[in-house]
Amino acid sequence: MQSSFSEVEAISWTGEQLKLLDQQVLPNQIRYVLCSTAEDVALAIQQMVVRGAPAIGISAAYGVVLAATIGQTLNTLMTSLDMLSAARPTAVNLRWAIARMKALIDVHVTSSKEQQVTASLKEKLIAEAIAIHQEDITANKTMGQYGKQVILATLSGSHKIRVMTHCNTGALATGGYGTALGVIRALAEADELQQVWVNETRPWLQGARLTAWELSQEKIPFVLGVDSAAAYHMATNKIDWVIVGADRITANGDTANKIGTYSLAILARHHGCKFMVVAPSSTVDMELATGNEIEIECRGNHELVMLGEKNVAPENTVVSNPVFDVTPASLIDMIVTERGVIENPSLAKMQQLFC
Numbered sequence: 199m200q201s202s203f204s205e206v207e208a209i210s211w212t213g214e215q216l217k218l219l220d221q222q223v224l225p226n227q228i229r230y231v232l233c234s235t236a237e238d239v240a241l242a243i244q245q246m247v248v249r250g251a252p253a254i255g256i257s258a259a260y261g262v263v264l265a266a267t268i269g270q271t272l273n274t275l276m277t278s279l280d281m282l283s284a285a286r287p288t289a290v291n292l293r294w295a296i297a298r299m300k301a302l303i304d305v306h307v308t309s310s311k312e313q314q315v316t317a318s319l320k321e322k323l324i325a326e327a328i329a330i331h332q333e334d335i336t337a338n339k340t341m342g343q344y345g346k347q348v349i350l351a352t353l354s355g356s357h358k359i360r361v362m363t364h365c366n367t368g369a370l371a372t373g374g375y376g377t378a379l380g381v382i383r384a385l386a387e388a389d390e391l392q393q394v395w396v397n398e399t400r401p402w403l404q405g406a407r408l409t410a411w412e413l414s415q416e417k418i419p420f421v422l423g424v425d426s427a428a429a430y431h432m433a434t435n436k437i438d439w440v441i442v443g444a445d446r447i448t449a450n451g452d453t454a455n456k457i458g459t460y461s462l463a464i465l466a467r468h469h470g471c472k473f474m475v476v477a478p479s480s481t482v483d484m485e486l487a488t489g490n491e492i493e494i495e496c497r498g499n500h501e502l503v504m505l506g507e508k509n510v511a512p513e514n515t516v517v518s519n520p521v522f523d524v525t526p527a528s529l530i531d532m533i534v535t536e537r538g539v540i541e542n543p544s545l546a547k548m549q550q551l552f553c
């Protein structure tokens with residue numbers, strides 16, 4: 199029996215453990231994974247028990263707390279930070295969160311000259327992880343309003359907004375509320391949303407399983423479609439905006455996101471649909487000049503050839519399973535962050551907000 203969405207939290211800190219809603223089995227099963235160590239958290243991120251760029255950053259921050267054992271040497275603690283940082287390669291939020299926790303450790307060492315974890319440091323790490331979590335929710339609600347305002351400003355007035363979204367960028371992928379799905383929530387809350395076209399998002403089905411679940415729980419009108427029907431829906435004039443999340447945005451505005459996003463951007467440009475990327479500043483990586491430098495994660499063959507328990511491909515089929523792609527800034531009409539909105543992103547415009 200599905201629980202109501204409002205009754206579940208994707209990420210919660212119990213004070214001793216990190217409790218994660220297992221997104222591998224949603225929506226048909228509500229199952230939690232309890233993490234007691236940094237290794238548990240790293241495995242949960244790798245297995246996609248928890249997924250979504252902001253959500254894995256937040257989880258890694260709590261993983262640092264679990265790694266910090268009072269009396270432990272800081273050198274040993276740093277090994278755990280490196281392990282967490284390497285759990286998945288594409289979403290920069292993971293490294294951003296770890297760097298923020300490490301900065302706190304460095305300040306503590308400089309001020310206290312301590313070389314091991316103390317009770318005081320542990321308390322500061324817990325507070326920092328909780329702050330990272332809460333800040334993400336606040337950022338999402340801010341971006342929801344920014345994105346809604348931008349879209350309504352372009353409204354022709356003839357109909358309510360029709361959007362297409364890809365993957366899952368909601369409360370399950372973040373600290374809460376969502377990024378692209380946060381904008382969709384804000385439009386729905388303002389009664390300005392006609393319908394959401396949800397791409398199933400093969401092969402892991404974040405759209406069909408997770409976004410459909412979030413929207414159905416909140417009675418937001420949506421239609422589920424196969425990824426390859428996106429062009430058809432745009433060609434038959436059903437889409438005003440394509441709104442997606444991000445895993446890494448480089449200095450020039452190039453954006454890595456779930457595989458299929460790049461083709462959606464090309465289709466949107468061809469069909470005159472607007473294309474919006476919504477992501478907190480923890481997803482921006484100003485150290486990378488362009489999207490060509492982003493490491494694209496490739497995952498196991500089983501994710502592509504297995505339908506349930508059944509292998510649908512011939513034995514020994516060669517598989518390619520990159521799970522992200524890069525959309526050039528030239529195809530992005532709007533990047534929405536909690537620091538502000540960038541229209542027609544460029545290096546100069548990104549530097550104004552992030553340098």
Ligand SMILES: CSC[C@H]1O[C@H](OP(=O)(O)O)[C@H](O)[C@@H]1O
Pocket residue numbers: 249250251252364365366367368371372377378404442443444445455456457521
């Ligand atoms: C706000 S979630 C950002 C991003 O993360 C997802 O990837 P995954 O499900 O593999 O973690 C997807 O690319 C979302 O757009």
